[in-house]
Amino acid sequence: MTTTSPSREAQEPTSVGNGAGALTGLRVFTARSLKHSFRDAESLLMAILLPVMLMLIFVLIFGESIAAGQGGDRSDYLAYVLPAVALTAAGFGASYTAVVVSNDMTTGFMNRLRTMPFPAVTVLLGHTAASMVRNLLATGVVLAVAFALGFRTDAGVAEFAGAVGLIALWILVITVVFAVLGMTAGSAEAASSYGFVLLFLPYVSSGFAPVETMPGWLQGFAGHQPMTPIIDASRALLEGATPGDAWWVGLLWCGGFIAVAVWLAAVLFPRKVAR
Numbered sequence: 222m223t224t225t226s227p228s229r230e231a232q233e234p235t236s237v238g239n240g241a242g243a244l245t246g247l248r249v250f251t252a253r254s255l256k257h258s259f260r261d262a263e264s265l266l267m268a269i270l271l272p273v274m275l276m277l278i279f280v281l282i283f284g285e286s287i288a289a290g291q292g293g294d295r296s297d298y299l300a301y302v303l304p305a306v307a308l309t310a311a312g313f314g315a316s317y318t319a320v321v322v323s324n325d326m327t328t329g330f331m332n333r334l335r336t337m338p339f340p341a342v343t344v345l346l347g348h349t350a351a352s353m354v355r356n357l358l359a360t361g362v363v364l365a366v367a368f369a370l371g372f373r374t375d376a377g378v379a380e381f382a383g384a385v386g387l388i389a390l391w392i393l394v395i396t397v398v399f400a401v402l403g404m405t406a407g408s409a410e411a412a413s414s415y416g417f418v419l420l421f422l423p424y425v426s427s428g429f430a431p432v433e434t435m436p437g438w439l440q441g442f443a444g445h446q447p448m449t450p451i452i453d454a455s456r457a458l459l460e461g462a463t464p465g466d467a468w469w470v471g472l473l474w475c476g477g478f479i480a481v482a483v484w485l486a487a488v489l490f491p492r493k494v495a496r
Contacts, residue, residue: 243340250347251354254321258355264317269359272310273366276302279429280370287430296371303367304388304455305428307360308448311392312420314356315399316413322348322403323412326493342490345400352396353389360388375461384458387471391451394475395419397482405489422448447474 258265279287280299288298325331325344374381399416406412423429425439426448432440443449451471454464 243343246340246343247346247350250344251350252347254348254351255354257321258317258351265355268310268314268317268355269362271313272306272359272363275309276306276363276366276370279306296373299367299370299372300374300460301456302429303363303372304384304452304459305423305426305448306367307363307388307455308391308428308452309420309423310359310363311356311388311395312416312423314359315352315392315395316416316420317355318348318352318396319399319403319406319412319416320409322400323406323409326404326406327408331493342486345404345486345490348403349393349396349400352400353392356392356396357389360385360392374459376459377461380458380461383468384455387451387455387458387468390472390475394478394482397479397486401482401485401489404486404493422446423452426452428452447471447478450474 276299279302280295284295284298284302288294288301293301322345325348331341331344376384398419402415403412406415425443426432426446427443428448432444432449435443450467451474454467454471457464457467
C-alpha cells in the first residue's frame with residue numbers, strides 16, 4: 222500500500238481565500254488582537270497616557286511662554302498642538318502593532334494557520350483593524366482631555382468631521398506601515414526599533430512650533446515632510462478655517478505611504494508564510 226503526502230500548497234497557509242473565510246478570519250483575528258492588547262494593560266495604558274502626558278507637559282509647562290512669543294496664550298497653544306498630539310498618539314499605538322505582528326511571524330503562529338480555514342493575510346488585517354480601534358480610542362481620550370483643559374473649536378460639524386477623518390486616515394497609514402515593519406523584522410525588539418524614526422516626525426514638523434521659528438537648515442525638512450501638511454490641515458479644520466493646499470498634499474502623502482506598504486506586503490508576505 223502506498224501513501225501520498227500532502228502537497229506543498231496544501232501545507233502552506235494561503236494568502237488569499239474565499240470571501241466568507243476572509244471575513245470570518247478578519248473577525249477572529251481582530252478579536253484576538255484586541256483581547257491580547259487588553260490583557261497587556263501596561264502597553265495599552267502607555268499608548269494612551271504618553272500622548273496625554275506629552276500634551277500636559279507642552280501646554281501646562283511650556284504653553285504660556287511659547288504662545289507669548291506668537292502673541293497668544295495657553296489656550297491658543299493648546300489648540301495649536303492638539304493635532305500633533307493626536308497624531309503622536311497614533312504613532313505610539315501603531316508601534317505596538319509592529320511588535321505583535323512580528324511575534325506572530327517569528328514564533329510559529331503562522332504555521333498553525335495551515336489547519337485553519339482562513340487566508341493567512343487576515344492575520345495582518347486583524348492586527349490592522351484592532352490597531353485602528355485602539356488608536357481611535359486613544360485619540361478620543363486626547364480630545365476629551367483637551368476639552369477638559371479648555372479647548373474650544375469654531376469648526377462646524379463638517380469641518381470637525383474632516384479633521385477627525387484626516388487624523389483617522391493617518392492612523393490607518395501609520396498602522397499599515399508598522400504592520401509591514403513587523404512582518405519584515407526578525408524579532409519583536411527589531412520591529413519596535415525599526416519605526417523609531419517615524420515616532421519623531423511630529424516633533425520635527427509644524428506640530429509643536431511654527432516651521433519658520435526653526436533653524437534654517439531644518440526648515441526645509443520640517444516644511445516638506447508628511448506630518449506637516451496633515452497637521453496643518455487638521456488644525457485649520459478644527460479652527461473652522463480653510464486648509465488650503467495642505468489637505469490634498471496630506472492626502473497624497475497618505476496615499477503614497479499606503480500604496481508602498483500594501484505593495485511590500487503583497488510581495489513579501491507570501492514569501493514569509495511559505496517558509
